[in-house]
Amino acid sequence: MILIFTEVADGAIKKSSLEAIYYGSKVAEMLGTSAVALAIGKANTSELAKAGSFGAIKVLHANDSKLDVANSMAYATVLAEAVKSTGAKVVISAKSSFADAVTARAAGTLKAAVVGNVIELPNVMNGFQVKVSIFTGKAFAEVNVKSEIKILAIKKNAVVPIESGNSATVETISPALSDNLFLAKITETIKATGTVSLPEADLVVSGGRGMKGPENWQPLLDLADALGAATACSKPVSDLDWRPHHEHVGQTGIKVSPNLYIACGISGAIQHLAGVNSSKVIVVINKDPEAPFFKAADYGIVGDVFDILPKLTKAVLAGK
Missing domain, CATH: 3.40.50.1220 (TPP-binding domain)
Structure with missing residues (x-):
């Protein structure tokens, strides 16, 4: 199974995460398996179901109210538990500062390799090799990933998703969340003003x-x-x-x-x-x-x- 860590904003899946879901579905096709998305925090079920249009057969939704505010430690715990429960060997996420923090922490728990700025589908003919952008886009590298569990962060606009019109089932999950994950408190969140989010902008x-x-x-x-x-x-x-x-x-x-x-x-x-x-x-x-x-x-x-x-x-x- 391919598991896609999916970021949500204002109750819907972020555009960059839809790209990651589509990428993950194509990797799943290559490996003869299925793609499942993981959404954490407050989100609309109807919006999460749209992940099916980008290739996911199911969305696992951790909607505990404690997770409504983004917390990389708590989210990493949920991600690690989801990887273990699904048996996923490949985890996909969009490349973002928050996703980097989450997947890095989860990788420590899972003993997984993390590869960032991935720009193409992997070559699985002989092992597992991915092409990545390096030196702020001035060069490329081919990376052989040898760990049992692999985490790939997909660079924005690296893939052009094609919508199918399908709908994914949404399954609520209830991961164990210890109080130690919430020792740091976010007291205020000030969002950038404007109608278009800069990191997501086309x-x-x-x-x-x-x-x-x-x-x-x-x-x-x-x-x-x-x-x-x-x-x-x-x-x-x-x-x-x-x-x-x-x-x-x-x-x-x-x-x-x-x-x-x-x-x-x-x-x-x-x-x-x-x-x-x-x-x-x-x-x-x-x-x-x-x-x-x-x-x-x-x-x-x-x-x-x-x-x-x-x-x-x-x-x-x-x-x-």
Whole structure:
């Protein structure tokens, strides 16, 4: 059996976890077994059943009220118990900071190997080998996984899921949860504002110091709104408090892998590129033709962002 650790938000399965479920179902097909998803915390049964459309035959739902707040220690215990009870030898998760914390703790209990940034289905012709992205996407490696239990973290957008319209059965499970798992208390959770979650976004519009100040951000926000995109910024912008820190993308910020990343007035320092170079398409807008970012761009526009952004927004709205 293939077990997929599934993250939920606002009662539904996250997009990145749907990708992981689809990936897990394909691994299950290769190995002649079935894929089962594990959801932890508060979630709508009808939403969890949608995992069946991405290849899972069942969803195990641990819905104890203690698990409503994300707790990596408690979630890791639930995951480890689910692996043992199902006999799963391969565990799949989406690559995320929280999933990394959960699977790493579970791996210690299970004596499992963890492989991150997986980008392709495994080669099982002679052992179990997976291809992973390394050096912030600048190179690839083939990893032979020899442990009995294997945990694979799938890089966002590494697979394009195809929906089948099927529905999975949802089974409630009640894992043992000791009080020691809840010694650390989360007293407050402040969610980033905005309609689109940056880590889950397929489209991102990002700004740098070329925007010249926080009062000039409206043209960028208008384009993002027209596209239905998330907004982001470079580190200097967040350091100057022009934009909130949760929008900072780069090596020391959020790493994104959208289908489209539009960089507005960002020079393209290597630290910023490390957080965005997994984007499928990068568009750079900068009035400096020598800006380093153009070397990494799929498309480039040399010009003033304040002239170009309104024209792009107008074109997007006209095409709707």
